[in-house]
Amino acid sequence: MxxxxxxxxxxxxxxxxxxxxxxxxxxxxxxxxxxxxxxxxxxxTDEVDGFLLDRGFQVFLTAYPEAKRFLDYEALDLCRFDPGAMILARKGISRIGDPMRKPGTLLSTLFSSAATFTDKLRMLRLKLKLSRKTIDAIFAEPEITTLAYLKKEGFSETIMSRFFKPFMTGIFLEDQLSTSSRMFEFVFKMFSEGDAAIPAKGMxxxxxxxxxxxxxxxxxxxxxxxxxxxxxxxxxxxxxxxxxxxxxxxxxxxxxxxxxxSVNAYHSVTNIYFTADKKPFELPLITLNSLPGKLVNNIAVMNNVSSRYSSNGDALISLSLIGDHSLTGEKELCASVIDELKYWYPEAINWKHLKTYHIPYALPNDDxxxxxxxxxxxxxxxxxxxxxxxxxxxxxxxxxxxxxxxxxxxxxxxx
Missing domain, CATH: 3.50.50.60 (FAD/NAD(P)-binding domain)
Known part of the structure; x- marks a missing residue:
């Protein structure tokens, strides 16, 4: 032959x-x-009705060593998220930023209810510690869970529940933070040393x-x-x-x-896209739902980051639901999502459902x-x-x- x-x-x-x-x-x-x-x-990335839909909300971290080695960033026309996040809590919406990289977020970060002042100092200390640590050194460390690692670093329950848990859940696609502490250090270092971005025309x-x-x-x-x-x-x-x-x-x-x-341990995610005449928020930030028992973990308005995601300028709203929701009917799932989010965004009742992606194998188990x-x-x-x-x-x-x-x-x- x-x-x-x-x-x-x-x-x-x-x-x-x-x-x-x-x-x-x-x-x-x-x-x-x-x-x-x-x-x-x-x-x-799919094109649906003039919108660009990534199959599952993803961000590209520009500090990735292999990506720097093989990809032409300029040709990808990378569009960057602002560092930090918006936090949805019972008392309303607050913002936690990175004042070192975005000085304009200093006040909102200082006054954010998502973290104590001591937490903010610990966050700075962690960032400096990991900036001095090589990737090889990170992966040579003994492994504990991310949850145990954050507790060991002394972070309060406030910042754990309002920032770290929803933020890392959105990245690890598991809500127990059982993922290896090596993975946490690596990801946190990548976020600190580069940008979270998306190519202008989709992942x-x-x-x-x-x-x-x-x-x-x-x-x-x-x-x-x-x-x-x-x-x-x-x-x-x-x-x-x-x-x-x-x-x-x-x-x-x-x-x-x-x-x-047979593979038993892996992580699933459901990604739902809505469109709306009016954007729920204007900033190129990821929004995190910090409430216990929530359905939606994180939200992004994709055309706040890259205008190319929406050909007509209407808001393209990406929602991530951790786990496998494929057995729930689409209408029922969308209704539950809207019911949850209208607490912060009353106009959500007018959002139009565009597409739902159920991704059974989104990530391997990273314990x-x-x-x-x-x-x-x-x-x-x-x-x-x-x-x-x-x-x-x-x-x-x-x-x-x-x-x-x-x-x-x-x-x-x-x-």
Whole structure:
């Protein structure tokens, strides 16, 4: 049988695309086989009725080392969120900012009820501590839960409930803060040293930029690989492809036979989009719901950050609900969301539902995380490697890094 490429890559998410970029730069031929109709995996943007909808609210942290290595930030036309957050509480809405980076937020931060004055000093101390700590040093630390870590740092219950819990829940997609303290330190360092941003034309611009290294005959869409044997992969359409090496770049739920495994621990999210004539707020900030037992964890008006998200200027409101809400009827879910938010935004009763995304596998479980994949977990046999954020930690940085390291391992093996 004729060889189709030096390396067959299964999956065109960020890990697979980064691997393809590294392999091609080393002069290796690749064939990327993707089950869906476009690149991106969990990082995709749809256009619906003139609005850009990211599949799940995501932000891009500009301090990510792997992103700096592979992406052209200028071409992505990054639009930045303001540092800090708006906090929804029973007494109303307050703002917590980062006065070091945005001096104009000094007063609102000093007077915010979301944190005590001592908390604000502790936040500054934590920021300075992590600025002096390398990423390698962070991932070498013993692991405790994020909740235990924040308590150890001495933060009050006020800032825990009003800021850290909703903020980190929105990032980790779990509300117990059982995620590793290493992950907290890494993410907090990334937020402190760079910006939270989105590309002007949506998060999907990131994989599209990575995929520019591929020609049309180097990527196949709508072909799901269901089985592998030796150097061959077989798709559900019956096509067979052969390469010297196979690199699996799917998430853990989509591994081909005979590698399929039951995965119990991962995090889900539901993302609901509404439109409105009037924006609920004008600032390019994430809004956090600090109430216990809440349904909506965080809110963003996407066209406050990038005007390109809304072609007609109407507000595009993105809401994140942690967990799997797919069994609740859409109308019932939307009604519950509006009922919750009208306490702060009475005009919410006039918001128009646009689309709901249920994302069962949004992030791997991050109770234990690494900054380098274990080699034996990355190399399955003589000619088969795997990559993906689940081998390290749930982040864009880890997805790209795992793709790079797997590609480098293949190149070293090929000689």
């Amino acid at each position: 004729k060889k189709d490429a030096d390396v067959i890559i299964i999956g065109a998410g960020l890990a697979g695309l980064t691997a393809a970029k590294v392999l091609k730069a080393a002069g290796k031929s690749v064939l990327v086989i993707e089950a869906s109709d476009a690149v991106g995996g969990r990082v995709r 999907g611009a990131i994989p599209l930029q990575l995929a520019k290294c591929l020609s049309a005959d180097e990527i196949l869409f709508n072909q799901r690989v269901w089985a592998m044997e030796d150097n061959n992969v077989t798709t559900t359409k019956g096509a067979i492809f052969q390469g010297d090496f196979i690199l699996i770049a799917t998430d853990r739920l989509c591994l081909p036979m005979p590698l399929q495994q 234990h995380v690494l900054n380098e994949p274990v080699y034996k977990n990355m190399r399955l046999n003589a000619n088969c490697f795997v990559c993906g954020d689940y081998l390290m930690n749930g982040s864009i940085n880890a997805a790209m890094k795992s793709g790079r390291l797997a590609a480098e391992a293949v190149i070293n093996t090929m000689g």
